[in-house]
Amino acid sequence: xxxxxxxxxxxxxxxxxxxxxxxxxxxxxxxxxxxxxxxxxxxxxxxxxxxxxxxxxxxxxxxxxxxxxxxxxxxxxxxxxxxxxxxxxxxxxxxxxxxxxxxxxxxxxxxxxxxxxxxxxxxxxxxxxxxxxxxxxxxxxxxxxxxxxxxxxxxxxxxxxxxxxxxxxxxxxxxxxxxxxxxxxxxxxxxxxxxxxxxxxxxxxxxxxxxxxxxxxxxxxxxxxxxxxxxxxxxxxxxxxxxxxxxxxxxxxxxxxxxxxxxxxxxxxxxxxxxxxxxxxxxxxxxxxxxxxxxxxxxxxxxxxxxxxxxxxxxxxxxxxxxxxxxxxxxxxxxxxxxxxxxxxxxxxxxxxxxxxxxxxxxxxxxxxxxxxxxxxxxxxxxxxxxxxxxxxxxxxxxxxxxxxxxxxxxxxxxxxxxxxxxxx
Amino acid sequence: xxxxxxxxxxxxxxxxxxxxxxxxxxxxxxxxxxxxxxxxxxxxxxxxxxxxxxxxxxxxxxxxxxxxxxxxxxxxxxxxxxxxxxxxxxxxxxxxxxxxxxxxxxxxxxxxxxxxxxxxxxxxxxxxxxxxxxxxxxxxxxxxxxxxxxxxxxxxxxxxxxxxxxxxxxxxxxxxxxxxxxxxxxxxxxxxxxxxxxxxxxxxxxxxxxxxxxxxxxxxxxxxxxxxxxxxxxxxxxxxxxxxxxxxxxxxxxxxxxxxxxxxxxxxxxxxxxxxxxxxxxxxxxxxxxxxxxxxxxxxxxxxxxxxxxxxxxxxxxxxxxxxxxxxxxxxxxxxxxx
Numbered sequence: 001x002x003x004x005x006x007x008x009x010x011x012x013x014x015x016x017x018x019x020x021x022x023x024x025x026x027x028x029x030x031x032x033x034x035x036x037x038x039x040x041x042x043x044x045x046x047x048x049x050x051x052x053x054x055x056x057x058x059x060x061x062x063x064x065x066x067x068x069x070x071x072x073x074x075x076x077x078x079x080x081x082x083x084x085x086x087x088x089x090x091x092x093x094x095x096x097x098x099x100x101x102x103x104x105x106x107x108x109x110x111x112x113x114x115x116x117x118x119x120x121x122x123x124x125x126x127x128x129x130x131x132x133x134x135x136x137x138x139x140x141x142x143x144x145x146x147x148x149x150x151x152x153x154x155x156x157x158x159x160x161x162x163x164x165x166x167x168x169x170x171x172x173x174x175x176x177x178x179x180x181x182x183x184x185x186x187x188x189x190x191x192x193x194x195x196x197x198x199x200x201x202x203x204x205x206x207x208x209x210x211x212x213x214x215x216x217x218x219x220x221x222x223x224x225x226x227x228x229x230x231x232x233x234x235x236x237x238x239x240x241x242x243x244x245x246x247x248x249x250x251x252x253x254x255x256x257x258x259x260x261x262x263x264x265x266x267x268x269x270x271x272x273x274x275x276x277x278x279x280x281x282x283x284x285x286x287x288x289x290x291x292x293x294x295x296x297x298x299x300x301x302x303x304x305x306x307x308x309x310x311x312x313x314x315x316x317x318x319x320x321x322x323x324x325x326x327x328x329x330x331x332x333x334x335x336x337x338x339x340x341x342x343x344x345x346x347x348x349x350x351x352x353x354x355x356x357x358x359x360x361x362x363x364x365x366x367x368x369x370x371x372x373x374x375x376x377x378x379x380x381x382x383x384x385x386x387x388x389x390x391x392x393x394x395x396x397x398x399x400x401x402x403x404x405x406x407x408x409x410x411x412x413x414x415x416x417x418x419x420x421x422x423x424x425x
Numbered sequence: 426x427x428x429x430x431x432x433x434x435x436x437x438x439x440x441x442x443x444x445x446x447x448x449x450x451x452x453x454x455x456x457x458x459x460x461x462x463x464x465x466x467x468x469x470x471x472x473x474x475x476x477x478x479x480x481x482x483x484x485x486x487x488x489x490x491x492x493x494x495x496x497x498x499x500x501x502x503x504x505x506x507x508x509x510x511x512x513x514x515x516x517x518x519x520x521x522x523x524x525x526x527x528x529x530x531x532x533x534x535x536x537x538x539x540x541x542x543x544x545x546x547x548x549x550x551x552x553x554x555x556x557x558x559x560x561x562x563x564x565x566x567x568x569x570x571x572x573x574x575x576x577x578x579x580x581x582x583x584x585x586x587x588x589x590x591x592x593x594x595x596x597x598x599x600x601x602x603x604x605x606x607x608x609x610x611x612x613x614x615x616x617x618x619x620x621x622x623x624x625x626x627x628x629x630x631x632x633x634x635x636x637x638x639x640x641x642x643x644x645x646x647x648x649x650x651x652x653x654x655x656x657x658x659x660x661x662x663x664x665x666x667x668x669x670x671x672x673x674x675x676x677x678x679x680x681x682x683x684x685x686x687x688x689x690x691x692x693x694x695x696x697x698x699x700x701x702x703x704x705x706x707x708x709x710x711x712x713x714x715x716x717x718x719x720x721x722x723x724x725x726x727x728x729x730x731x732x733x734x735x736x737x738x739x740x741x742x743x744x745x746x747x748x749x750x751x752x753x754x755x756x757x758x759x760x761x762x763x764x
Contacts, residue, residue, distance in 0.1 A: 071727050077499025097730035099498040239585060239617060246587050309500060387729055390708050398712035401620050416518070420729075423513065 027055040028316045031081030033066040036303065039338035043330045047323050054316045063087070073308070074099035080308035082317040086134050088124060088302040092385035094134070095127040100306040101314065102131040108307075108318050110135060113326050118343050123378035125304050128212070133306055135325045138340035140262030140301030141372040142201060145269065148282045148361055150174055150186075150257040162295075163288045164199075164227055167258075171236035174257045184235040186255045190247055192228045192237035192400050193393075194260045198286050199224035200392070202298030204377040207388035207417070214417050216392060217410045223289065225399055225406045232400045248273045260286065262300030263369045267339035270359045278358060283365040285372060297375035303340070341369060384421050391416045491736035497726065503733075510737035520738070522713055523721040524745075526626065530701070530717060531694030534630035534637075538690065539683075541634070542641025547675070549642070550649040561646070564639035576703040579632050583618035583704075591615035619704055622714035629715055632700050637693070641686050648682030649675065684757040688750045695746050698723065718742050 032040060037060035044056060059081060061069060067090050073080035074097065086094060094100055103110035110132055114122055121136040146158060154173045161167050171188030178185040189195060200206070203220050215221070231237050238256055240246045250256040251274040259265065269281065286296040305321045307314050324330055331342035332350055342348065353366040382388075395413045398404040491510055493503040514520050549560050567575070582589050594614035597603040607614065618628045652675065660670050676683075698719035701709065707724055709716025718738065726735030 068727065071497070075497040075499060075732070093728055093730065097496050097498060098501060239620065241585075241620075244584060245581060246584050249587060309498075390724065390728070394708050394711070394713050397620075397710065401617065401711040402622060404712070419517070 024053050025055050026053060026313050026316050027057060028082040028311075028313050028320060029057050029059055030083040030085075030320060031059050031061070031066060031070065032085040033063045033087070034060060035338045036060070036085055036340065039334035039340050040324065042337045043324070043333050046330065046333075047320065050323065051316075051319055054319060056320060070308075071097070074310070077310055080310055082307065082311040082313050083320050084306050084308055085137070086304045086306050088140075088299065088304070089389075091124060091134065091304060092381050092383070092389065094306070095131075095381045096383040096386055099309055100133045101309050101311075102133065103135055103307070103318075103321075104130075104132045107315060113322075116326060116344055116346060118345055118373050118376075120299065120373070120376035120378045121302055121304075121343050123380050124299075124302070126380045128208075128210075128380055128382045134304030135306070135321050136302065136343040137305050137321075137325045138303045138331075138334065139343045139373055140264050140299055140341060141369040141376065142198065142260065142262055142286065142298040142300040143369065143372060144258055144260045144284050144286060145265060146259075146282050146284055147254050147257045147277075147280055149280045150254055151282075158282060158284050161284070161287050163291050163293075165291070167287050168227075168230065168234075168236070170258075171231060172234065175234075175236045184238075186257070187238040188236040188256070188258050189231065190238050190240040190250055190256045190259060191242065192232035192239075193396055195231050195237075196224040196228035196396055197300075198260045198296060198298060199227060199289060200298075201300065202286065202289075202296035202377070204379070206379045206382070207385055207392070208382040210380075212382065212421070214388070214414055214421065216388065216413045216417060221392075221410055222406060225396060225409065228396065229399055229406060237400075252277060254280070260300070262302075263341050263365075264301055264339055266357075266359065266365065279361045281360050282363055283360055283368055285368065294375075297372045297377075299376055302343075341373075384417065387420050388413075388417045487736040487739055490733055491740050493733045495732045496730045497732040506733065510731075510734045511741070514734060514737050514741060519713070519716070519721060520718075520741075523709075523716050523718045526709075526713075526715065527695060527697065527717045527719075530626050530630055530633075530697060531691065533626055534633040534697075535687070535690040535694055537630075537634050538637050538641055539686065541638045542645050542686070543679075545638070545642040546645035546649055547671070549646055561643065564642045566639065567636045568640045570636075572699050572703070575632065575636070576700070579704070583628055585617045585620065586615040588615075588618070590618065619715075620711050622712050625705065625710055625714040629701050629704050632704070633697065636700075637690070641690075644682055644686045645679065648679045652678045680757055684754060687753050687757065691749045691753055692746055695742060695749065718745075 030040060037058055040058055044058070047054075047056065060066075066085070067087070070080060070084050070086075071093075080099075084100075086100075101108070113135075117136050118139050121139045122132075125134045125136055126132050151158060151170075151174075154170075156170050156173060161170055167188075175184045175187045177183060199220065205215055205220075207214065207216055209215055232239075238246075238250060240250055240256070251259070251269060254277070263283075266281075266283065269275075270278065286298070288295045305324060307317045307321070311317055324334070326344055328344065328347045328350070331340075331344045331347040332352065334340040335342055335347070336352065348370050353370060354364060355366065356362040357365050391413045395404070395409040399406055399409045490503070492505060492507060494506045494510075495501070495503040545560075545564060548554060549557055554560070580588075585591060591614060594607075594612070594616065598607055598614050616624060618624050656674050656678070657670065660674055665673070696719050697717050701715040701717050702720055702723075704710070705715035707720070707728065709720055719742075722735050722738040722742070725738060726732050
């Protein structure tokens, strides 16, 4: 009898402890791609302290795999994470397809944070129908990385590159044929396409205006394509594709002197692409498109956090997003751990942004990035941006590689894009 | 069982017991019979269950989808649009460009595959060749190698301007003889293997050829081994030359295998996706020079969110595959009607 009583007591204790322990705890899955996984893992202990009832599992996949799996999961209606990271290159796609909740609606009411977030990135996450499909977590102000040693060798002062014309003249100085085979062996830029993207991404409008008219045959696009072609035809571009061995070698050897990119490239250069070139690099703003104009300011990357409509724990997911995106300490840790440049502007007040960076020969590059981020024009995302981006990319390739006339390329691009827009869905 | 002699009736008290036993017996027999007749279906049912879920359902769902407008989100409605998806696809210049690339790529990658496959199979099948298994394994190895690893190797091979092929060309270009040859061909190394439209398809087809030659070799080798030795002996006695043997005996006897191998190549070629996708990216590279039908399908559905159109494309590809395999079967039909 005594034994039985003890047994019941024990069962009761076990059941009670299990239910007390497990019942109120909600588990959310956060789907990210590399670099973000280390950043979020670093701030997780702090999150757990603040929200002891939420358990977070970070699920990390490769960059492309993460996004394609998200698309599949949204189509299947099952299997998407509760919080999904979306890179800027995919934002337009999700604006078009839907499947992510509008964060402006209750219970999220993200609108109250708008003042704190870098304005241009807030606009990027906004669809042309007014939805906010994701919360900006980190940004990538566009800049150019240049080789101080190469510039010094040719007596070039970086401050003197004020316009595209100046940049072109500098390009002619640094692009040299070293072995006399009639072809250049050092270049200004790795790929002439980045010249065009610099101009396209700093425009006050992207592919469409507010009314939805296609703008790809505008003066801005014509200039973007023509400048890229001019750099290409004069041998100032290496024709080296990004993320290839050739690209890394060019950075290591200094055969490319000026690389337009996002702030994040600095971390990659320092950590694995060309660590032994420390101190030889500098960061600079893009030049002005025309003399007398302000310097161009654009973006080159950026990440957003979204909640799929199918998530069963939207409020917990939102708590995580709030914690990542609107918290100075978290944003700072993510920046320190994985170079995620903060989208939450209050973070920029921190001392860490005044640091003189050894990799850039003591330059205060972070202050420059902040300055650029403030000037990037606000462009909302159109649901056809994804189609337009694909069309413009291939037409730009045809102009640079095949010598297709610029006028015809832009006309073809417009026809292709409008064909899809006219379909009306 | 009860044939033959009459049995005396059992006493009534035993009858009930016997009836019960009989009933048990028949039940057992019934189960037994049921198992013997139906069990095979039970054993193959897992395959059909999986086929229904992963094979038949998608096929019919895609057909249904191809007449609807759907953005690929589970909760959003499908709107019936009739033939609009087919009409839109067939009038889309991108579709025709992708079709042209796909057909070119199929030809450029299949023809060498089969010629090389036949050649290797013929050599390995010769009596005096040693280490046959080693050669078979080596030739088959590319087929089972991870595509990602292979793509990295090919990226190094085709790299611009420092890739291995370009290194070779640039070095050769320093010799006067090759310089003349290159000039004559208007080649100006280093070449943008993956960036010039005229070179893109040949470059990607080398990877496909490399991957599939071993597969075809094994197929042809199996075919060659079914040819009776007597035919060859008779030919030798009659004093036939080796090429006569090849064209009059080997090739005709291989027709059924040829037909199978070529049909498989046509099907594989029209669906080619992996290699060009990895080499040129989702947009198919310069001027979409490496954009195939499968990539067009993928981009339409998964990037631009037109799942109805994507389903329509998949059915158009199905029609193409049907037509082309039908043609190849017709052309290669063996005289005896064996297929």
